[in-house]
Amino acid sequence: MDGRIMTKQSRVLPMVEIFQTVEGEGLKAGFPTTFVRLYNCNLRCKWCDTTYSYAPHQPEFYATIEEIVEQVVQLENPSICLTGGEPLMHGDKSAALIQALAEQPVIEEIHIETNGAIDLTPFCALRATNTDVREKVRFIMDVKLRSSGEKEAMVWENFPLLSGQDEIKFVIGDEREFKEAVEVIESYYEQGQLLFSPVWEQLAPAALVEMILASPYKRAKLSLQTHKYIWHPEQKGV
Numbered sequence: 001m002d003g004r005i006m007t008k009q010s011r012v013l014p015m016v017e018i019f020q021t022v023e024g025e026g027l028k029a030g031f032p033t034t035f036v037r038l039y040n041c042n043l044r045c046k047w048c049d050t051t052y053s054y055a056p057h058q059p060e061f062y063a064t065i066e067e068i069v070e071q072v073v074q075l076e077n078p079s080i081c082l083t084g085g086e087p088l089m090h091g092d093k094s095a096a097l098i099q100a101l102a103e104q105p106v107i108e109e110i111h112i113e114t115n116g117a118i119d120l121t122p123f124c125a126l127r128a129t130n131t132d133v134r135e136k137v138r139f140i141m142d143v144k145l146r147s148s149g150e151k152e153a154m155v156w157e158n159f160p161l162l163s164g165q166d167e168i169k170f171v172i173g174d175e176r177e178f179k180e181a182v183e184v185i186e187s188y189y190e191q192g193q194l195l196f197s198p199v200w201e202q203l204a205p206a207a208l209v210e211m212i213l214a215s216p217y218k219r220a221k222l223s224l225q226t227h228k229y230i231w232h233p234e235q236k237g238v
């Protein structure tokens with residue numbers, strides 16, 4: 001973020017959807033949450049389940065930061081999931097949205113689903129300087145492994161920027177990929193909740209549990225995409 005005053009036009013974001021449901025994944029699984037899904041992504045993961053959030057699909061609508069905040073506040077959920085696509089692709093606009101949401105008293109916690117291929121430096125700087133952002137904002141950072149086809153895009157320098165309140169998510173397709181995750185953890189991991197999530201309909205959750213229990217990571221968490229069990233796995237807006 002630089003010091004320029006943003007014009008109204010520059011505060012418009014391309015959007016996919018805003019809806020409320022229960023969080024399906026991670027530490028906040030099961031809690032009522034408002035989802036803000038921004039349009040566009042800088043990656044094209046092979047197993048992506050939100051391909052409708054980037055080209056050739058178009059944004060569903062455009063909204064100013066004020067309009068997004070108004071809709072989110074009306075839903076009154078204390079937890080917010082900022083997702084996409086890649087919600088941090090919009091640089092200063094992503095940061096301005098995060099700050100505006102964090103400054104709302106009704107909002108207690110904002111978790112940001114980021115793909116690991118965006119430099120978190122400016123967003124962590126905002127967390128260091130703004131009290132509301134520091135108290136409320138948590139990153140859930142993906143680590144893309146080989147089967148995603150996007151491992152080369154990972155910004156490994158993000159690891160030391162993460163705090164203990166953040167989450168680090170590995171999507172695992174098979175045992176070889178779990179070993180790859182272990183290598184990444186041994187090379188880069190400093191702090192944050194480790195999450196292991198099975199590729200939907202590819203790896204049985206029970207097999208992943210065995211891998212976790214056989215690993216040295218006794219504080220790691222199995223993270224199932226519970227929304228895919230509650231609703232049809234392809235249903236949007238849940």
Ligand SMILES: Nc1nc2[nH]cc(C(=O)O)c2c(=O)[nH]1
Nearest residue numbers: 022023024025083113227238
């Ligand atoms: N219920 C629910 N939980 C989720 N957690 C992460 C999601 C995402 O699409 O990023 C998601 C989602 O789409 N729905």
Ligand code: SF4
Nearest residue numbers: 041043045048085115
């Ligand atoms: S980063 Fe997320 S939204 Fe983007 S292609 Fe990969 S899985 Fe899909």
Ligand SMILES: [Mg+2]
Nearest residue numbers: 049050083227
């Ligand atoms: Mg999803």
